[in-house]
Amino acid sequence: EAQVTQNPRYLITVTGKKLTVTCSQNMNHEYMSWYRQDPGLGLRQIYYSMNVEVTDKGDVPEGYKVSRKEKRNFPLILESPSPNQTSLYFCASSFGGTIYEQYFGPGTRLTVT
Amino acid sequence: TQLLEQSPQFLSIQEGENLTVYCNSSSVFSSLQWYRQEPGEGPVLLVTVVTGGEVKKLKRLTFQFGDARKDSSLHITAAQPGDTGLYLCAVQLRGGTSYGKLTFGQGTILTVHP
Numbered sequence: 376e377a378q379v380t381q382n383p384r385y386l387i388t389v390t391g392k393k394l395t396v397t398c399s400q401n402m403n404h405e406y407m408s409w410y411r412q413d414p415g416l417g418l419r420q421i422y423y424s425m426n427v428e429v430t431d432k433g434d435v436p437e438g439y440k441v442s443r444k445e446k447r448n449f450p451l452i453l454e455s456p457s458p459n460q461t462s463l464y465f466c467a468s469s470f471g472g473t474i475y476e477q478y479f480g481p482g483t484r485l486t487v488t
Numbered sequence: 489t490q491l492l493e494q495s496p497q498f499l500s501i502q503e504g505e506n507l508t509v510y511c512n513s514s515s516v517f518s519s520l521q522w523y524r525q526e527p528g529e530g531p532v533l534l535v536t537v538v539t540g541g542e543v544k545k546l547k548r549l550t551f552q553f554g555d556a557r558k559d560s561s562l563h564i565t566a567a568q569p570g571d572t573g574l575y576l577c578a579v580q581l582r583g584g585t586s587y588g589k590l591t592f593g594q595g596t597i598l599t600v601h602p
Contacts, residue, residue, distance in 0.1 A: 379530075406588065415497075417576060417594040418531070425588050433589060465530050473580040473590040474519055474538075479530025 377402045379480035381466050387486045388456060396451045396483050398466030406469045407449040408433070408477070409441065411462040418465065424449055425472065456487045491515060492577055492593035500599045504566050509596045511577035512559040518580055520560050522551055525574040525595075534562075567600045574598075 379400045388394055400407065408423035410433075420433030424443040438460055440452040449468075453460060464483045469475040493512045501507055511520070519538045523531035535544050537553035537560060544551045548571075550563040564571055577593045 408588070408590070410592075415594055417494075418578075418592040420590055423588040423590075431588060434591065467530070472588055473578075474536070476533045476536070477531075477590070479532070482528075482530055 377478070379466055379468055379478050381464075381480040381483050383483060384481065385484050387488065389488055390457055391455050394453050394456060394485075396453075396464060396466075396485070398449045398451065398480060399447050400449075400468040400478070401447065402468060402470075402478065403446065404468035404470055404478075405446070406472050406475070407443065408467045409439070409449070409451045410465045410467065411435065411460075412465060412482075413462050421451070421464075456485075458487050461485060461487050491591050492579060494575075494577060494593035494596050496596060497594065498597050498599075500601070501567055502601050503568055505600075507564050507567055507598070509562045509564075509575055509598070510559065511561070511593050513579070514558065515579075516557050518557075520553060520557075521578045522560070522562055523576045523578060523592075525576060527573075531574075531576055564598075567598075569600045569602050572598060572600050 382397045405426045409421040410418040412418050419435045421439050422441040424430045430441050466480040467477040469477045495510045521536045522534040525531040535551045540557045541555045542553045548565045552561045575596045578590050
């Protein structure tokens with residue numbers, strides 16, 4: 376089954392404790408992206424990757440890091456999480472950029488206390 | 489200031505009614521997408537429009553892209569409870585090198601009561 380998987384689905388952590396949210400897709404997509412969703416703000420793009428070793432900032436990249444060492448994986452790293460990063464995070468992938476249909480993962484709900 | 493303004497933000501209607509959701513901006517877009525998101529899930533693409541004035545139909549849903557490619561509308565005929573969800577428009581900005589950037593509107597929460 377074609378899908379985007381994220382782990383963990385739920386995470387409660389404390390300020391400053393480094394964490395990684397993993398994202399993997401099995402559709403051989405070149406493009407992958409991370410979004411955060413907050414009430415009243417819709418989805419905001421954090422980082423995206425057009426291909427392996429090619430990443431770029433979205434609209435809200437501060438406090439996040441990403442890497443794309445393999446085509447199927449695109450982890451999101453929070454080096455020192457803060458409470459304002461409490462949010463619902465989605466990973467997405469597509470064939471070749473934003474003009475194509477984006478397939479979203481199930482989301483990761485992160486709470487930073 | 490939001491690049492995309494969706495209206496209304498909330499919509500609560502009875503089954504069988506018609507409704508229209510709007511997505512507006514002052515910028516020109518190369519394409520625009522509509523997504524639908526159900527609680528606890530990621531958004532799912534409904535349609536992509538790329539040509540000014542384009543109209544696309546998906547069963548009871550009709551999507552229109554403005555002639556100037558600055559706005560779009562989603563019309564639902566005879567709404568059903570299964571249409572309940574968050575409707576999001578999203579755009580890729582025309583021109584430049586940011587072809588990987590995608591900007592979403594804040595969404596319209598639709599509730600259809602039986």
